[in-house]
Amino acid sequence: ETGVTQSPTHLIKTRGQQVTLRCSSQSGHNTVSWYQQALGQGPQFIFQYYREEENGRGNFPPRFSGLQFPNYSSELNVNALELDDSALYLCASSLRVPGANVLTFGAGSRLTVL
Amino acid sequence: GENVEQHPSTLSVQEGDSAVIKCTYSDSASNYFPWYKQELGKRPQLIIDIRSNVGEKKDQRIAVTLNKTAKHFSLHITETQPEDSAVYFCAASIPRSLTFGGGTRVLVKP
Numbered sequence: 001e002t003g004v005t006q007s008p009t010h011l012i013k014t015r016g017q018q019v020t021l022r023c024s025s026q027s028g029h030n031t032v033s034w035y036q037q038a039l040g041q042g043p044q045f046i047f048q049y050y051r052e053e054e055n056g057r058g059n060f061p062p063r064f065s066g067l068q069f070p071n072y073s074s075e076l077n078v079n080a081l082e083l084d085d086s087a088l089y090l091c092a093s094s095l096r097v098p099g100a101n102v103l104t105f106g107a108g109s110r111l112t113v114l
Numbered sequence: 115g116e117n118v119e120q121h122p123s124t125l126s127v128q129e130g131d132s133a134v135i136k137c138t139y140s141d142s143a144s145n146y147f148p149w150y151k152q153e154l155g156k157r158p159q160l161i162i163d164i165r166s167n168v169g170e171k172k173d174q175r176i177a178v179t180l181n182k183t184a185k186h187f188s189l190h191i192t193e194t195q196p197e198d199s200a201v202y203f204c205a206a207s208i209p210r211s212l213t214f215g216g217g218t219r220v221l222v223k224p
Contacts, residue, residue, distance in 0.1 A: 004157075033210075033211070033212075035214075040217075041216060041217065042118075042120075042203050042205075042214030042215055042216050042217050043158065043203070043212075043214050044214070045211040045212065045213065048210050048211060055210055056209070056210030056211050058211065059115075090157070090158070101146050101207045101209075101210075101211075101212065102148070102160065102163065103148075103160070103212065104160075105150075105157040105158045105159075106157060107156065107157045108157060
């Protein structure tokens with residue numbers, strides 16, 4: 001059984017650029033959630049994907065978008081990067097069953113926007 | 115939406131003593147309350163969780179209590195060890211998302 005893997009681990013972008021982060025979910029999981037963790041803060045929910053569709057969204061603007069693929073892997077895309085987008089982006093996978101929301105996190109992608 | 119407050123933000127304890135972290139939540143629909151431990155530069159790891167139909171749960175040196183009426187839940191770590199030093203996050207779940215507290219940095223002094 002494999003855990004949640006994310007790529008890249010670190011990247012540096014400049015304001016206005018676009019970025020794509022990738023996530024492979026844990027074996028047997030069918031749902032992927034993305035979280036943004038600013039330095040010294042708790043993770044904040046961006047959105048969740050289930051059956052290749054967005055299935056819940058936090059308080060993030062439309063320039064944050066995502067995809068889920070048939071193998072349950074996922075991408076997070078951020079357009080028009082701003083300095084405040086600098087953060088650790090965490091992917092978490094889970095198995096969608098009633099009454100459960102047990103997340104397994106990846107190690108994250110650390111994005112620095114200059 | 116849900117709002118989770120966590121206290122204290124930092125906690126320093128002597129090895130062998132107990133540590134207690136408290137969280138409150140706002141949405142009475144929340145029904146699942148996990149706790150995560152995050153070591154420096156590493157991913158959050160689930161250490162214990164509790165569901166809304168249970169008042170207390172224990173796993174070795176770690177216990178969690180939940181008071182649904184007051185909308186608060188707590189993490190208790192007994193006989194602390196240096197390897198317990200980390201940032202701990204509480205969270206509350208409504209369908210499809212977890213709302214995290216701001217974290218508690220725990221330092222266990224040998």
